[in-house]
Amino acid sequence: MGDVVTLQRGTTYKGGLLGQPGPVLLGLASIQRNGGFRDDSLKTYGGESPEKLTLRPGDIYVSLKDVTQSADLLGAIARVPPHVHAGRVTQDTVKLSFTRKDVPSCYIYWLLRTPSYREYCRAHAIGTTNLSLARQDFLAFPVPRPKDQELIIVKTLDTLDDKIELNRRMNATLEAMARALFQSWFVDFDPVRAKLDGCKPAGLDAATSALFPAHFQDSSLGHIPQGWEVCPLADKIELLSGGTPKTGEPDYWDGDIPWFSVKDAPTETDVWVIHTEKSVTELGISNSAAQIFPEKTTIITARGTVGKLALTGTPMAMNQSCYGVRGIPGYGNYFTYYTLRAATAQLKQHTHGTVFDTITRQTFETLNCIFAPPKLTAAFDLTVEPLLEQIRANLQQSRTLATIRDALLPKLLSGELSVAKNSKLREGIVQ
Template structure:
């Protein structure tokens, strides 16, 4: 046992609070500036924003505010089958009834509390109750009884410094990816959705001004025409084509080896399912929760997808999009899409742009489903020279995103290896003297 450490109950050193949800059908509660955390916004372990936001009225009506430094833990949800979402509030935010706000008492570092939860995820998963229908849940009283091997506050802070240095780099990479991805997405929208270069040329704007404003070289600008023509989708650039999306991609199906055959599972071939879909800014999927063997691949309808293939979830949870970063297989609830004329990144962004339309065209008696015919029912506007130019321009951005994601995973693996040793006292860090 590590000296100067003491064993306490989690509930002794923390205060717990429950959240809530204002009525969803009342506009006065929503669309404000207060982030509202639910399972869908619990990515990573630093929470600063969310898609849904409350007004001050909404906060007073159905939720409460978690202060900066509060740990937010998901205690009910289907995702608890795979992982335990937990993070720390880096700005004041509200949270729903499926989330507990856990505040560290005096003598406990909030960041140490966060890393304690992260380091205990495997143990926590064993406590999830699945006896109900659908979502799993924690018994919070049971969680509060869990023993915590607690160092002195000084050593807590040193442990946090070691782990947080890794996390800071992971977070820096994530933010960089967010910026790079936003640039690539904005470029796609400007070129293929809004047709900004064509509109600028058609308006008579001088080429030098267009290039400066839209960050184009003269050679790139020359690829765009200076007028529009009518089409079934409205005005499109002269010389461009409207095509069914299915005619621009190869559509690839997936498969699942029999789960009852142990020889098919636990290999080294990543096998994608919807739980592996990355956050939008991450773009690439470079690892998966489950892996299969070569025998499992050979004895099933699964096939290897090459790097650069776009994956879209097509059944149940429809419309999750990822870009394959390393060769992998996927299950039958997804489709792989490969551009017929190259255009890996064009295909990826075109798929993301079409997600809402594909969802509208999905159907199914039990689950929403995208079929091969669904892809034939939506169209894209394309012109191969501009697609090729787009690939050339965005490839360095996308490769940097991929490299950052790979590095982030390596750092996360190192963090996850260190955490149990640091939390148990097996690995000690030197504590600086007060002088």
């Protein structure tokens, strides 16, 4: 590797300048476990960012540290995507600069995503609590000179990645549309304001428009649409608890039932959780407090990392650090999800405890929200359902593509896949 790249380690940054205009910080939080870019927690930085620390779309950087014992981030690589116009490496990440034109950066990127490289990083880990990978060990990783076969595999991997990224961007657009509709109807009351001004609500058919009143009324939360109500969030939802089967019982684990923990929480734009890191068996469910929730149940994390939300894309169980939430009859799954999402900031303000922030049942009882009549919330669910179902379909497709990608990665070193099969696979992905 040392014959192909040079390394530029990032530097520390000033916390007071986070969130100010500037490049995004590309530290450990911007890298997925075992490699890949992660953009669900990016923060901009308004401080100094010299060119040697700056990354542009297509640039590559790695983590030579890890704060977990799994070493999933140790040596993990990421590539700056097109939508991140500028980034800055931190003290935990290293920028790669390429010195040879006969070894493309895309080849190195995928080489450092292979299982062989991941095993190499774990074998060379230094430390017990905080792991590190020495620069000389990283630079000593062998890099076979790519042949035509390997470069064709790289093109296929890039095609898979491009399709996954396209799905991610599409999901962001679809989710923004659903969120904007909730904001317009149930927070800003745009249709009611339009009627009050003697105008026809924009974008609504006659039947949906008729569900909105033309006047406001006073409430404990200020002016709200006439006929709507203010009540505790707990009055409109059913709270469900989770549990954890005994970890020392192998018959309770690795079954067919997904088991959700905060690690499985999706990004806000992905909404759904369709796969979990761990799974349990029916025996594990029957011998613990865990229970199986139907699809389209909202999960909210209540301890540790508070306020992460997910819609279950398939029946699943969850641990005791979460609540499952379903609307009472008349209040649908999507309305319930977005109501909780809009209330998340308030929920965090109502957390209890000194060691960990927590959300308790009392939190839901003390948080007052504005609720429209069931006919209107049902109309919302019908309107956003196609958007959210497309998000779920995109996630399922991306998971399938990622499975193909992960199966293809080892062949980058073995050369098992023929050129003809590789080209046919790539054409199928494009179609």
